[in-house]
Amino acid sequence: MNFPRLVLAGLSGGTGKTIVTLGLCRAFKNLGKKIKPFKKGPDYIDARWLGLASGNFATNLDPFLMPVDKLKALFLEKGVGFDISIVEGNRGLFDGKDVQGSCSTAELARLINAPVILAIDCTKMTRTVAAIVAGCKAFEEGFNLAGVILNRTAGERHRNILQKSIETYTDVPVLGMLPKLSENPIPERHMGLVSNTEYGPQDESLDILGKMAQDCIDLDKVFEIASNSGVIPGNHDPLWSGIELVTDKQPVIGVVRDEALWFYYEENFEALAKAGAKIVEVSLVSTDKWPELDGLYLGGGFPETLAAELSSNIFIRDHVRALADSGLPIYAECGGFMYLGEDVEYEGKKFPMSGVLPISTCLCAKPQGLGYTSGKIIQENSFFPVGTEIVGHEFHYSLCISRTGGNPVYGLKLDRGKGMADGYDGMIKSNVYAGYNHIHALGAPCWAGNFVKAALKFKEGNIQDI
Structure with a gap:
């Protein structure tokens, strides 16, 4: 079964991975793709925005909150019938609940055998970005760092040295370079993004991000990466096994x-x-x-x-x-x-x-x-x-x-x-x-x-x- 999918990760919270993911979802939607968004971790607000950007409800995936077999079954059931499944990670790529990185975004990517695209905040950074990319690729085995999207770049000279550094010292492709925005189209608060129920111009903000993604990211290459993900390993029990019908009286x-x-x-x-x-x-x-x-x-x-x-x-x-x-x-x-x-x-x-x-x-x-x-x-x-x-x-x-x-x-x-x-x-x-x-x-x-x-x-x- 062809199941195009990818995980969009960051180096930490606040790197702009949500903005990048929203932009990708809206850009693919504008191109006529049917997108299924997922959010890694216990996050309701980002999931709501991902649903608005893609036009389809987002589903949360978390290896801490549910058994691995249920997680895989949930991913498969909710992603069937879509052109592409886009999973937004949480926190840093390797950050989990312990020093081993249990329940991290990288672990989730391995469980569903999904390629990882890393969004990197390049504020006040040039050649060091290559060391970060090389380090992330070599840090753990069993996951596929398939590309990077450089966020908050300052101008053409900045973008040029960033791309050349990564191309010179790594084999990880640069899939896009986004400009530094003068202001965040979606305001933030103590729990991350402000909820869509409190913020008015939703489609206008998401259209801004979608256009930015279309202008600055190689969407064809991103879709090609997602389409070459391969099979999801392991056997998968039915999603709802273990939850039985109690009554037909419909309380x-x-x-x-x-x-x-x-x-x-x-x-x-x-x-x-x-x-x-x-x-x-x-x-x-x-x-x-x-x-x-x-x-x-x-x-x-x-x-x-x-x-x-x-x-x-x-x-x-x-x-x-x-x-x-x-x-x-x-x-x-x-x-x-x-x-x-x-x-x-x-x-x-x-x-x-x-x-x-x-x-x-x-x-x-x-x-x-x-x-x-x-x-x-x-x-x-x-x-x-x-x-x-x-x-x-x-x-x-x-x-x-x-x-x-x-x-x-x-x-x-x-x-x-x-x-x-x-x-x-x-x-x-x-x-x-x-x-x-x-x-x-x-x-x-x-x-x-x-x-x-x-x-x-x-x-x-x-x-x-x-």
Whole structure:
């Protein structure tokens, strides 16, 4: 099977690889190619922009969050039928979770046997670029450094010496040289790019990047490299093996998807549907009445930027609290967990939230939890059996503050990560489970089926509080 693919990597975060990848996606789209974008690692915002640039949803790939066989199966299933699959790496090419580079972009490239194109920030650098390219090519075995794209070049003289240096000292082709932009077409913030839900001129910005890529990158050569990737090694089990149909009664699980909360992996919805749920979208910002629900899923996002709107929507705040009090199974991650608290403090003001949980959150100037997580479930709950090993990730600037007399119960003890308090996460109250940790359904195969089972019990009036 011909499966054109490539990985676009950088030397570190902030080198401009996202801008280069967005430009490639939009340029190929403008040429009539059908592009499937992927994002390596736990990143919702870049994935959203990649989807906009290519015209197709982006899928996250991460060898930490899911088993290798599931990762390969996911890549194959989502990439079938496209002209080219473009994977944007994260951080530096060889940066992983340990000194061996486990779960790095280079490791991902080996797993899917994809050629790597390296984007290099050439600011205030000339001949040294050749040493960097030669070093990257020789650093690890088993991956194919197929070309480089030189970013933030200053002019023709600069570009000339950069290209000649690489051609003289390495055999890695220069596939393009991009100029230094006077300003970033897509603004950045503490979590990387500003989300498309907050930034207006999306297509205009992406068209700028697409034209730059068409003018400055050898797109024919890039496509040729992707088309000569070869086979993906190993056997691949069906993607959804291990997630079984729980019921055909279709309990309704509401998913909050609006301007405040939209950090989700699409595969989490697919897993819930495979287990038998009917998914409906609801909003915390709108005053529209919700349909009757048997479960509720609140993902991550930026509730702080819409804290005033969320707080002023008293009807929905009261409704969510009433649903929790009725025993509805509710699963919340990060921003969704913040909404379930008493209030959110942002820029010196406190905004009342739903009051489901006896905690408050306060936005800080620096990250309070950042990176991969792992731990074990230590308390009975509706979603994970006690003893379940959990892997995930967290990225939050908010700090969790327990209310006096709240007596919180935590379900997850972390051996890696910060969580909500002293290495604990996953606050439990009745059938509510909420915390900073994000999971991927392929890495936590019991989650979807247990969620649907809990929703079915609620639907049938067989409610058992934890």
